[in-house]
Amino acid sequence: MKVRTPGGQAHRVTRRWVPWQRKSRRLSLDGLEVPIDAPGGDDPISAILMVLWLVIALPIIGLAVVVMLLTSIELILLLAILPFAIGARVVFGRHWTVEVRRGFTPIHEERAGSWTASGVRIKELAREIESGNVPADTLAKQSAKQSAEQS
Known part of the structure; x- marks a missing residue:
């Protein structure tokens, strides 16, 4: 309500x-912004900027993927256990x-x-x-x- x-x-x-309380709700990526556009160009400075962009962006993207995987695993387990939890509440009071x-x-x-x-x-x-x-x-x-x- x-x-x-x-x-x-x-x-x-x-x-x-x-x-139990869901733990993944406490995981958050708030405040982390991944740059959308990677630097482009054919000159050496653009290549250096691209490498720096990858060094910064890949850990952030990796963290986002890990958080999504953990959240999905928890959701799948929750859906698998939910019928048993409800049944136990009904049967055992x-x-x-x-x-x-x-x-x-x-x-x-x-x-x-x-x-x-x-x-x-x-x-x-x-x-x-x-x-x-x-x-x-x-x-x-x-x-x-x-x-x-x-x-």
């Missing part, structure tokens, strides 16, 4: 269908996790119980956000804690 704060900031309140995202970045999550209870909690969180009460950023604390543990 997409809602806006009184200040106009968009938030999404949804159930998380799988028990697993609790649903409700998450709040600012744009597409998760900022808050909480366990909400059954399908019906999670639907009620989604509506409650949406009303809170619309009234200006955005839930605490619980995920920033978790990621900071994980970063500190890895160091």
Whole structure:
């Protein structure tokens, strides 16, 4: 469910269908610009510029290809596991996790119980956000804690 704060900031309140957060959403190539036109010409300076352009552009293109491959592998695995995750939730009565995202970045999550209870909690969180009460950023604390543990 997409809602806006009184200040106009968009938030999404949804159930998380799988028990983990996608990691590839955190990978980003923002700010990296690959020059479209390679230098051209027949003189030695153009040849040097072409080599420099290749030295700069190939790692960036390689990084973009790696990010796309990792994202596609994760998406394929997600699609393969999704029926089993949904089936386990239905058969074993697993609790649903409700998450709040600012744009597409998760900022808050909480366990909400059954399908019906999670639907009620989604509506409650949406009303809170619309009234200006955005839930605490619980995920920033978790990621900071994980970063500190890895160091």
